[in-house]
Structure formats: structure tokens, C-alpha cells
Amino acid sequence: MEEVVLLGFWTSPYVMRVKIALLEKGIEFQYKEERDVFEDKNKSELLLESNPIYKKVPVLIHNGKPICESLIILEYIDEVWKQEQQLFSADPYYRAKARFWIDFFDKKTTTCGKKLWANKGEDQDAAKREFVECLKLLENELGEKPYFGGDHFALLDIALIPITCRFYTYEKLCKFSVEEECPKFMEWVRRCNMRESVSKTLPDPFKVFDFVLEVKKRFQIQ
Amino acid sequence: MADEVVLLDFWPSPFGMRVRIALAEKGIDYEGREEDLSNKSPLLLKMNPVNKQIPVLIHKGRPISESLIIVQYIDEAWSNNKSPLLPSDPYQRANARFWADYIDKKIYSTGRLVWGTTGEVQEKAKEELRESFRVLEKELAEKTYFGGDMFGLVDVALIPFYSWFYTLETTANFSITEEFPRLVSWAKRCMQRDSVSNSVPDQYKIYDFLLDLKKKMHSIE
Numbered sequence: 242m243e244e245v246v247l248l249g250f251w252t253s254p255y256v257m258r259v260k261i262a263l264l265e266k267g268i269e270f271q272y273k274e275e276r277d278v279f280e281d282k283n284k285s286e287l288l289l290e291s292n293p294i295y296k297k298v299p300v301l302i303h304n305g306k307p308i309c310e311s312l313i314i315l316e317y318i319d320e321v322w323k324q325e326q327q328l329f330s331a332d333p334y335y336r337a338k339a340r341f342w343i344d345f346f347d348k349k350t351t352t353c354g355k356k357l358w359a360n361k362g363e364d365q366d367a368a369k370r371e372f373v374e375c376l377k378l379l380e381n382e383l384g385e386k387p388y389f390g391g392d393h394f395a396l397l398d399i400a401l402i403p404i405t406c407r408f409y410t411y412e413k414l415c416k417f418s419v420e421e422e423c424p425k426f427m428e429w430v431r432r433c434n435m436r437e438s439v440s441k442t443l444p445d446p447f448k449v450f451d452f453v454l455e456v457k458k459r460f461q462i463q
Numbered sequence: 464m465a466d467e468v469v470l471l472d473f474w475p476s477p478f479g480m481r482v483r484i485a486l487a488e489k490g491i492d493y494e495g496r497e498e499d500l501s502n503k504s505p506l507l508l509k510m511n512p513v514n515k516q517i518p519v520l521i522h523k524g525r526p527i528s529e530s531l532i533i534v535q536y537i538d539e540a541w542s543n544n545k546s547p548l549l550p551s552d553p554y555q556r557a558n559a560r561f562w563a564d565y566i567d568k569k570i571y572s573t574g575r576l577v578w579g580t581t582g583e584v585q586e587k588a589k590e591e592l593r594e595s596f597r598v599l600e601k602e603l604a605e606k607t608y609f610g611g612d613m614f615g616l617v618d619v620a621l622i623p624f625y626s627w628f629y630t631l632e633t634t635a636n637f638s639i640t641e642e643f644p645r646l647v648s649w650a651k652r653c654m655q656r657d658s659v660s661n662s663v664p665d666q667y668k669i670y671d672f673l674l675d676l677k678k679k680m681h682s683i684e
Contacts (some may be wrong), residue, residue, distance in 0.1 A: 333539035
């Protein structure tokens with residue numbers, strides 16, 4: 242009997258990656274929502290035990306054994322639950338390419354992501370330009386393909402789609418339009434949202450915006 | 464040539480060292496090309512237009528960037544080879560990837576602050592680095608290598624930073640050997656492998672290089 246538990250938080254794009262992957266693979270799992278991810282004292286015992294190094298979600302617990310870090314979890318899921326259509330390409334070169342873009346994207350969102358909603362003025366503007374540049378590079382990588390994975394919705398699509406639920410927030414706070422800057426990217430976003438795994442997982446962008454405003458108030462960020 | 468392998472590299476780069484070690488472990492023939500980072504080659508700019516950084520592995524004309532991504536590529540592309548860099552069990556693989564990623568997040572940027580700064584900034588970085596070494600020593604425990612009996616991904620990820628130890632100790636005035644004896648024994652054990660000793664430059668050469676780099680960094684400020 243397989244026991245699969247996912248520790249998460251509803252606004253985390255990294256958690257969404259794992260949820261989408263589990264749904265795509267048809268794997269049954271129990272989801273446990275953390276009460277709060279900002280302060281260690283509010284985190285569950287299970288999270289602190291399962292991820293003592295980073296104390297962060299997502300954590301996948303498979304038959305009692307924890308796996309941390311979203312990309313590592315995705316690789317694990319793909320290796321344990323093998324199907325005809327895998328998340329990772331069988332070709333090592335395309336696997337490397339997907340890993341590269343995820344790594345690039347994750348580094349960018351770490352450096353400029355927070356500035357988009359927490360900073361103002363020139364800092365925020367610079368972050369906005371960097372973010373748009375990043376999306377344009379990804380748009381270029383997508384090219385004419387329906388998905389980053391080619392004909393099939395795969396690893397890179399799963400890794401990138403979650404951040405899109407924050408677009409409304411970024412657009413409102415930074416005054417720009419992703420649709421205007423990157424129309425092809427938005428076409429891909431709409432295509433992905435037609436998949437049940439995505440539409441069931443991504444939260445309402447307006448709820449995300451309200452949450453960000455609450456966080457700003459809580460930590461007194463103007 | 465069908466299987467042509469080229470590595471765009473820079474001799475003191477710990478990231479370049481990782482790839483050199485992986486290629487040597489697998490017994491792969493390749494052409495190593497030294498880059499001048501102040502004057503990057505058109506080939507580097509073409510093969511890694513996004514980050515413009517070394518190492519870049521070019522295999523059959525196709526580029527792969529980011530050292531740990533390259534190391535995993537090497538393991539996967541030459542998989543019917545007697546020297547796997549990752550175990551076969553998915554959970555153990557996830558564990559190896561986790562620790563390689565931890566090393567990537569913690570050691571380079573913190574280490575750089577330790578040898579590159581002074582005063583309070585250096586002290587804070589030194590404490591952070593000590594904590595990372597503590598965590599890694601705990602993970603290593605009594606094992607021969609991080610992967611157990613098998614020299615693998617995590618060892619490849621970490622061993623290049625051994626070349627920084629003399630620099631770290633000298634600039635920040637502490638002894639890694641005294642504070643982390645198990646880590647240093649592990650490092651010396653790794654250095655006995657040809658793949659490692661041929662890929663990781665001498666600590667004193669690295670010291671000269673890093674001190675020079677530190678001077679240049681400070682003169683820019």
C-alpha cells in the first residue's frame with residue numbers, strides 16, 4: 242500500500258508544481274495545508290521533522306520517507322511512478338535543457354520576485370524589467386510549440402505554470418501587462434489552464450492578490 | 464566527430480572542477496578549452512547566451528550549462544558505464560540530489576564572503592560556513608563517501624571547495640582541519656582518486672588566485 246502525503250501551502254508555486262505532477266500521474270495523495278509558512282513557531286511538527294534543514298514546503302512523504310525541494314520531488318515522482326508519458330524526456334540532452342530553464346527561472350524569481358510586490362520606485366521597476374526579460378526568454382524557448390515539452394505537457398510546463406497565478410498581483414502592483422509584453426506566453430498559459438491538473442491546482446489570482454496585501458500589512462511592508 | 468566532447472572551462476573555477484572530475488570518473492575523452500573571463504570567446508557567448516558563464520559542456524555540438532546539470536547529463540548520457548555517479552534507488556537519488564543542491568546553495572556564496580570580506584561581514588559568513596560544514600559532517604557521518612561506498616554526485620559537488628580551505632583558514636583565521644576533522648579526512652580520501660587530484664588545483668595556487676581576485680574586487684569598489 243502506497244502512502245503519499247504532501248505538505249504544502251496554498252500560495253506556494255513550488256507546492257503547486259508537485260500537486261500538478263501528482264494529478265497528471267493519477268497518484269492518490271493526502272494533502273496537508275500548513276497554517277503559516279512565514280514563522281517557524283507556526284509550522285507543523287511534521288514539517289519541522291520532515292524538512293529540518295530548510296523547514297519549507299513542499300515536502301512529499303512517501304511511505305514515511307520525506308523528499309524535499311520541488312524539482313527533486315518531481316524527479317522522484319517520475320522515477321517511482323513510471324508511465325508511458327513521462328514528465329522528464331528520455332533524452333538526456335532535453336532533460337538537461339529543462340533543468341537549465343527551471344534553474345534559470347527559479348534563480349530569477351528568487352532575486353526579483355519579492356521586489357515586485359514588496360519594493361517600490363526604481364527597485365521595483367528594475368525587478369519588473371528583469372522579470373519581463375525572463376518571460377521573453379522563455380517565450381523564445383517555447384517558440385511555436387504548444388508546450389515547452391513539445392506536443393506533451395511535461396516537466397518544464399509544470400514547473401513554470403504555477404507562478405502565473407501571481408501575474409495579476411504583479412501587474413497591479415507594478416503597472417504592466419504580461420499579455421501586452423508576452424502574448425505568446427499568455428497563449429501557453431491559457432492552454433495549460435485547460436488541463437484539469439492545472440485548473441484544479443492554481444488558486445484564484447484575486448485571492449492571491451488579497452493574500453499578498455495581507456502579508457504586506459503583517460510585515461509592515463508599504 | 465560523432466562523439467566530440469568539449470569543455471569550456473576556467474582553471475580555478477570549482478564549478479569547472481566538478482565537470483572535470485565527472486568526465487575523468489567516466490573515462491571520457493574531451494577537449495578542454497580555457498576561457499579568459501575578461502574576454503569571453505564567441506563560442507562561449509554562443510553556447511551559453513543566457514548566463515555567459517563556464518563551465519559549458521558541448522557534446523555532439525549541443526551545449527549544456529550549469530555544473531550540476533552537466534554532471535547529471537554526463538551520468539545519464541554515459542549510463543552504461545561502470546562508474547555511476549548516482550545510486551539506482553529513487554529515494555537515495557533524491558537524497559543525493561538534495562545534498563548536492565544544499566552544497567550549491569550554501570558553500571560558494573558564503574565561502575566567497577569569508578575570503579572576500581573582512582570585519583563583521585566576514586565573521587557572519589564564517590559562522591554560516593561553519594554551520595554548513597557541521598551539517599555536512601553530520602550527513603557524512605562514518606561513511607567513506609557521501610554516497611556510502613560509492614564516490615558520487617555529492618562528493619563531486621563538494622570536493623572542489625577543498626581547494627579553498629587554505630584560503631578560508633588563512634583569511635578568516637580558523638582551522639577547518641581542527642574543527643571538522645571528518646570532513647577533511649573525507650576530502651583527503653577523495654584527493655587520492657586520480658579523477659580528483661588531476662582536476663582540483665593545488666590549494667596554494669588557488670590562494671594566490673583568490674587573493675589577487677580579492678584585490679581586484681576591492682579596487683573596483
